[in-house]
Amino acid sequence: MTPEEFRRFGHEVVDWIADYSDRIREYPVLSRNRPGDLTRALPPSAPETGEPMEAILSDFRDLIVPAITHWNHPAFLGYFGISGSEPGILGEMLAAGLNVNGMLWKSSPAVTELEQVTLGWLRQWLGLPKDFFGVIYDTASTSTLHAVVAARQMAVAPEMARGNWEHLVLYCSEQAHSSVEKAAVTAGIGRCNVRTIAVDENFRLRPELLSSAIEDDLRAGMQPFCVVATVGTTAMASTDPVEQIADIAARHGIWLHVDAAYGGSAAILPEMAHVMNGCARAHSLVVNPHKWLLTPVDLSVFYTSRPDLLRRAFSLVPEYLRTGDGPEAINLMDYGFQLGRRFRALKLWFVMRNYGREGLAAIIRGHLDLAQEFAGWVKNDDRFELCAPVDFSLVCFRYRGTDADNQKLLDAINRSGAALLSHAVFGGRMVLRVAIGNYRTQREDLRRVWDCIGVLAGKLG
Numbered sequence: 001m002t003p004e005e006f007r008r009f010g011h012e013v014v015d016w017i018a019d020y021s022d023r024i025r026e027y028p029v030l031s032r033n034r035p036g037d038l039t040r041a042l043p044p045s046a047p048e049t050g051e052p053m054e055a056i057l058s059d060f061r062d063l064i065v066p067a068i069t070h071w072n073h074p075a076f077l078g079y080f081g082i083s084g085s086e087p088g089i090l091g092e093m094l095a096a097g098l099n100v101n102g103m104l105w106k107s108s109p110a111v112t113e114l115e116q117v118t119l120g121w122l123r124q125w126l127g128l129p130k131d132f133f134g135v136i137y138d139t140a141s142t143s144t145l146h147a148v149v150a151a152r153q154m155a156v157a158p159e160m161a162r163g164n165w166e167h168l169v170l171y172c173s174e175q176a177h178s179s180v181e182k183a184a185v186t187a188g189i190g191r192c193n194v195r196t197i198a199v200d201e202n203f204r205l206r207p208e209l210l211s212s213a214i215e216d217d218l219r220a221g222m223q224p225f226c227v228v229a230t231v232g233t234t235a236m237a238s239t240d241p242v243e244q245i246a247d248i249a250a251r252h253g254i255w256l257h258v259d260a261a262y263g264g265s266a267a268i269l270p271e272m273a274h275v276m277n278g279c280a281r282a283h284s285l286v287v288n289p290h291k292w293l294l295t296p297v298d299l300s301v302f303y304t305s306r307p308d309l310l311r312r313a314f315s316l317v318p319e320y321l322r323t324g325d326g327p328e329a330i331n332l333m334d335y336g337f338q339l340g341r342r343f344r345a346l347k348l349w350f351v352m353r354n355y356g357r358e359g360l361a362a363i364i365r366g367h368l369d370l371a372q373e374f375a376g377w378v379k380n381d382d383r384f385e386l387c388a389p390v391d392f393s394l395v396c397f398r399y400r401g402t403d404a405d406n407q408k409l410l411d412a413i414n415r416s417g418a419a420l421l422s423h424a425v426f427g428g429r430m431v432l433r434v435a436i437g438n439y440r441t442q443r444e445d446l447r448r449v450w451d452c453i454g455v456l457a458g459k460l461g
């Protein structure tokens with residue numbers, strides 16, 4: 001491709017993105033494709049000779065876009081709504097243009113230093129201590145895996161020799177994200193050594209049960225090594241009592257990891273700073289700017305007060321990667337499993353600068369207000385009930401009927417294309433989730449979704 005062609009198609013692509021964003025409400029939220037539709041529409045083998053960009057872009061519009069579920073749609077309210085904001089998209093484009101690999105400081109100083117600077121800024125916004133070292137991974141799942149490996153390092157100091165982890169035990173609430181258990185499995189801890197602790201009526205880990213589980217394991221000759229607390233659980237956005245869990249972790253000398261993948265971003269609001277209560281005492285914490293901080297997927301931030309242990313677990317430097325750049329030249333490959341690393345910090349830096357803390361806080365505050373308003377609508381309609389406290393931007397509710405009714409309602413809403421909701425099961429009952437996280441979502445969008453739910457519920461009876 002010549003520079004002139006690149007310029008032309010580049011402009012065309014940017015125009016497409018701008019139009020797409022502008023007309024996002026015209027798309028069905030959930031893709032109408034059936035499984036295999038796209039696969040069957042594509043040739044079984046790649047072309048032998050290059051094809052013109054016009055043909056590729058036209059297939060993008062005609063084949064790929066219909067197979068997209070539009071997370072950008074303001075009525076995308078499933079899982080956790082997200083927004084890849086325009087400044088973030090521009091940062092992502094430039095990162096692709098530069099195409100650097102930040103495995104070492106010298107392999108591109110900006111990747112390492114901008115990551116450290118932006119994560120320092122974010123640390124201040126979140127009210128976390130100065131000694132928290134930050135590193136960017138792809139997802140919270142990866143961040144939590146690194147927490148578990150660092151915790152294992154603290155517990156048994158295996159010095160990269162073969163380890164015996166059979167006696168190590170990890171604790172989390174029964175509402176913890178599945179990534180916690182997956183991390184334990186990946187780190188060789190095993191599911192049988194994960195204790196899921198019961199929650200109280202507000203879905204918060206019960207500290208007295210954590211204490212007694214730890215005591216039981218100690219009596220049985222096991223070694224408790226890690227506890228994961230959650231700030232904003234995935235199913236209903238409950239927050240574990242981190243302060244009390246930190247006391248227990250400290251008493252037993254075990255690693256405390258906080259999963260604040262979703263809820264953590266709210267701490268940039270002064271009135272929500274309390275969600276980080278106790279987190280300063282954690283050994284590590286994960287927060288996902290790609291969830292609620294307007295940064296395009298993927299970008300997860302991992303903070304730890306023990307980067308020394310992370311390094312000891314992961315720094316294995318072959319000769320060709322040795323550098324003599326001195327202590328200020330951090331090599332990020334030493335702080336995790338991966339060697340190569342793309343320039344993710346650039347998009348976060350664009351977002352943080354272009355919005356500023358106030359701009360981002362105003363958007364998150366708007367989401368919190370919308371969630372309260374939606375919860376009010378639910379409360380005022382006696383066909384429905386609210387199923388969990390609304391502490392963040394997530395509303396959990398259900399139709400007062402059977403699980404089958406709720407499933408029918410969910411399927412009908414999602415099939416309509418007007419909105420996308422997801423579900424959870426708690427207390428053995430199916431619950432519908434409305435999770436607001438898109439900066440485009442306005443009150444009118446939400447009102448339309450609620451009206452649509454009401455109409456579809458009317459057809460259930």
Ligand SMILES: *Cc1c(COP(=O)(O)O)cnc(C)c1O
Pocket residue numbers: 080138139140141142177179230232233234259260261262288300
């Ligand atoms: C979304 C979420 C995760 C998983 O995030 P990924 O970045 O997709 O791995 C983990 N924990 C909580 C609490 C979450 O909400």
